[in-house]
Amino acid sequence: MRRALQLAALGDGRTSPNPLVGAVVLDAGxxxxxxxxxxxxxxxxxxxxxLAQAGDRARGGTLVVTLEPCCHQGRTPPCSAAxxxxxxxxxxxxxxxxxxxxxxxxxxxxxxxGLEVIEGVAEDEARRLNRPFLHRVASGRPLGVLKxxxxxxxxxxxxxxxxxWISGQAxxxxxxxxxxxxxxxxxxxxxxxxxxxxxxxxxLRHSEPLRVVLSRSLDLPPQARLWSHxxxxxxxxxxxxxxxxxxxxxxxxxxxxxxxALPACEPxxxxxxxxxxxxxxxxxxxxxxxxxAALRQGCIQQLAAVIAPKLLGGLPAGTPLGDLGLEQVxxxxxWSHGLLSRIGDDLVWELSAPAEPRG
Numbered sequence: 001m002r003r004a005l006q007l008a009a010l011g012d013g014r015t016s017p018n019p020l021v022g023a024v025v026l027d028a029g030x031x032x033x034x035x036x037x038x039x040x041x042x043x044x045x046x047x048x049x050x051l052a053q054a055g056d057r058a059r060g061g062t063l064v065v066t067l068e069p070c071c072h073q074g075r076t077p078p079c080s081a082a083x084x085x086x087x088x089x090x091x092x093x094x095x096x097x098x099x100x101x102x103x104x105x106x107x108x109x110x111x112x113x114g115l116e117v118i119e120g121v122a123e124d125e126a127r128r129l130n131r132p133f134l135h136r137v138a139s140g141r142p143l144g145v146l147k148x149x150x151x152x153x154x155x156x157x158x159x160x161x162x163x164x165w166i167s168g169q170a171x172x173x174x175x176x177x178x179x180x181x182x183x184x185x186x187x188x189x190x191x192x193x194x195x196x197x198x199x200x201x202x203x204l205r206h207s208e209p210l211r212v213v214l215s216r217s218l219d220l221p222p223q224a225r226l227w228s229h230x231x232x233x234x235x236x237x238x239x240x241x242x243x244x245x246x247x248x249x250x251x252x253x254x255x256x257x258x259x260x261a262l263p264a265c266e267p268x269x270x271x272x273x274x275x276x277x278x279x280x281x282x283x284x285x286x287x288x289x290x291x292x293a294a295l296r297q298g299c300i301q302q303l304a305a306v307i308a309p310k311l312l313g314g315l316p317a318g319t320p321l322g323d324l325g326l327e328q329v330x331x332x333x334x335w336s337h338g339l340l341s342r343i344g345d346d347l348v349w350e351l352s353a354p355a356e357p358r359g
Contacts, residue, residue: 001064001094001122007037007046008066008129013181013205014040017278019097019133021046021067025053028060028089041278045070047079051086059087066126068097071105080106083115090116094126098137132281135301141271142279144299146291147178148320149306149346156288157318161194167306170344178304180205183279184234186270188290189215198225199285209283210234212274214290216265218245227255234258236273238265267294292322303335303351306343 007022015021015038023046025034034057036049044052047069051058069079069091083091091110096119097103110117127134132143149167150156157163165172179185180201187197192213199211208231213220215237226233235257241249253259262269267290274282284294294300305320326332335351342348 001066001092002125003035004046004064004066005094005122005125005129007035008126010037011039013183013209016041016132016183016280017136019067019130019280021065023047023050023063023065025050025058025088026062026064027054027057030062033057033061045079048082051082051088054086060089061087062090062092063088064092064121066094067130068093068095068102068104069106069110070097070102071109078106078109080109083110084113088115090118092118092121094121095119095123095130098134100137131301136275136280141268141275141299142183142282143301144271144282144284144294145178145182145302145304146284146294146300147175147304147306148285148291149175149308150320151308151310151312153311153313154319155312155314155317156320158312159314159317161318163195163318166308166310166312167346168308168344171306171308171346171348174343174348175306176200176202176204179209179283182209182281182283184210184212184274184282186212186214186282186284186286186290188286189213189217189220190287190289191285192220192224192226194287196221196225197285198228198230200231207232210274210277210279212236212270212282214265214267214270214286218242218248220248222248222251227252227257229256232256232258234260234277236260236262236265236270238262238269266297267299268297271299288318288320288322291320292324295321295324301353302338303349305349305351307347307349309345309347 004022004024008020011020018041022037027033034050034054036046038046069083071078071080107117135143185199200208211226211231211233213235249259338350338352340349
């Protein structure tokens with residue numbers, strides 16, 4: 001099963017809205033004869049790839065797979081039917097698929113065909129691997145990761161607004177790898193105006209994650225790098241477009257930018273829109289005002305703080321967050337310690353909100 005989990009992780013960042021899935025096939029004597037993983041949405045599922053590699057050697061054997069085989073016709077045929085047709089005798093699962101189109105139906109179909117099904121092997125590891133998918137299915141929103149880079153004294157910019165570069169080149173490369181694992185990267189209009197970011201993975205992923213700007217005022221520079229064709233871009237806004245901004249929207253749409261009108265110009269509404277567009281995990285690289293709103297609206301499940309060994313000082317200097325509305329220190333939300341790494345001269349601290357309850 002751990003080998004199947006390793007295979008599943010190879011698809012990270014490329015399978016949304018589908019989950020990460022890996023599979024191995026053992027013949028009747030317990031020898032490894034096939035491996036597969038889901039490499040991209042719309043492509044063959046892990047079970048189909050592993051069974052194709054095994055061929056006739058799968059008959060009478062065992063399929064070990066990280067997620068319950070599907071039982072519905074989507075962009076590909078149901079995997080449960082392929083498993084049965086291959087003559088597999090036993091299926092070992094890490095976890096059931098909570099998606100409403102599956103939700104135990106694949107397991108029931110296998111058992112009805114006379115196959116032995118063993119559930120719950122390395123389930124906790126499988127759930128951690130697919131936390132973004134599980135979060136979207138349960139909540140209707142992608143899993144949100146909030147990233148910032150700051151100095152040792154907690155500053156994200158100097159008092160004059162200068163912010164590039166706080167972290168070192170190695171840490172910026174780590175951020176590119178993080179973007180490659182996400183389906184969308186989100187900023188607000190303030191970040192677009194002040195930093196003119198590119199927000200790509202620098203070619204680490206094909207296609208690049210969706211670049212998203214959430215803007216209430218639509219006071220946006222028409223020549224920003226974000227409007228380039230290096231990656232798809234979405235501009236999201238609320239109701240009531242100012243009359244003087246229609247020309248800008250038409251110009252951006254003509255350049256290939258997707259325009260999305262939200263019922264409210266709020267992080268929660270944007271997350272629901274991105275879930276409808278098939279995003280499992282999104283990265284917030286925004287300023288303190290938008291980051292604070294995203295936190296308060298439950299849009300952030302993980303933090304990634306890059307801490308540089310520098311002192312910037314300045315009482316009015318930029319900080320990662322605005323006012324969270326807390327009145328007592330004890331009200332501060334506990335985040336679970338994840339991974340603390342040294343990347344070049346910088347530290348990267350990854351933290352998680354408490355995992356969602358099973359169900």
